[in-house]
Amino acid sequence: MPFRPxxxxxxxxxxxxxxxxxxxxxxxxxxxxxxxxxxxxxIQRRKAPLKKIVIENEIFDLCPDFxxxxxxxxxxxxxxxxxxxxxxxKKEIDLQASSATLDDPRIDAWIxxxxxxxxxxxxxxxxxxxxxSRIKDNPALPFINSAVALFNYISLKYHLPCGGDDVESxxxxxxxxxxxGTEKFIALGSDKEEPPEAGEVIYYDSATKNxxxxxxxxxxxxxxxxxxxTKKIVINIDCLLPTDPETGNQARDELAELLVTxxxxxxxxxxxxxxxxxxxx
Numbered sequence: 001m002p003f004r005p006x007x008x009x010x011x012x013x014x015x016x017x018x019x020x021x022x023x024x025x026x027x028x029x030x031x032x033x034x035x036x037x038x039x040x041x042x043i044q045r046r047k048a049p050l051k052k053i054v055i056e057n058e059i060f061d062l063c064p065d066f067x068x069x070x071x072x073x074x075x076x077x078x079x080x081x082x083x084x085x086x087x088x089x090k091k092e093i094d095l096q097a098s099s100a101t102l103d104d105p106r107i108d109a110w111i112x113x114x115x116x117x118x119x120x121x122x123x124x125x126x127x128x129x130x131x132x133s134r135i136k137d138n139p140a141l142p143f144i145n146s147a148v149a150l151f152n153y154i155s156l157k158y159h160l161p162c163g164g165d166d167v168e169s170x171x172x173x174x175x176x177x178x179x180x181g182t183e184k185f186i187a188l189g190s191d192k193e194e195p196p197e198a199g200e201v202i203y204y205d206s207a208t209k210n211x212x213x214x215x216x217x218x219x220x221x222x223x224x225x226x227x228x229x230t231k232k233i234v235i236n237i238d239c240l241l242p243t244d245p246e247t248g249n250q251a252r253d254e255l256a257e258l259l260v261t262x263x264x265x266x267x268x269x270x271x272x273x274x275x276x277x278x279x280x281x
Contacts, residue, residue: 054278056177062116067245068272069237069252076265078228079146089153096156097139100132106159109240117201119215127161127217145228150258158251161217164235165224172207185211188220
């Protein structure tokens with residue numbers, strides 16, 4: 001029987017021991033070298049631990065009704081410009097600019113949530129308040145790429161915070177929790193480090209402590225930004241009452257369908273809430 005390299009040896013073992021010392025003596029040095037290389041390759045290619053999306057208990061202490069819809073995108077074509085999405089977004093911008101009001105219970109819910117963790121919603125407004133204020137002042141938004149444009153469309157239509165991150169720029173778990181003040185943050189488009197304050201709600205990489213979003217949904221980080229080359233994304237659609245989970249799922253599912261239709265995306269949809277606080281991706 002021909003010799004086969006051992007590929008299921010414990011990872012702590014040295015490749016030499018997994019191959020050369022278990023070979024028949026008649027195997028020449030060239031074959032031994034080849035098998036060492038193959039074994040090293042297989043060890044390096046071993047399956048990495050699955051990442052998780054985690055909502056820490058402190059978030060539900062602040063807001064027991066918090067509900068996060070999720071779209072997991074494993075592949076997409078993310079255009080720098082796309083006429084159909086531009087038209088879709090522009091139509092919604094014009095509608096909201098003429099009809100929406102900032103005196104809305106859905107916005108008030110986020111203002112109160114920010115106040116609960118000691119953040120001033122006037123100085124650091126929730127993202128949906130910022131977005132609506134912006135289009136009411138000037139009914140236009142820059143087209144960053146298709147995925148970001150669709151996030152903005154869903155945010156405006158449903159008055160919900162919606163955003164996403166490049167999964168391949170993340171090493172650990174994608175965690176929503178409270179800052180201990182030691183995390184790192186560089187704002188989108190900046191190169192200046194602005195660490196969060198202790199007690200802030202942050203969305204962060206548990207391995208690197210890099211913050212993807214500060215003050216729950218106030219400002220996005222630069223490291224996990226979505227670019228035209230991005231293929232894998234985790235998208236969050238966040239809900240607080242009076243927006244119920246059914247409406248959150250409707251917004252999530254519409255976004256998923258738009259990504260499939262316009263970005264040829266491969267997607268799956270999920271949700272986290274007080275009864276289900278984490279999931280593997």
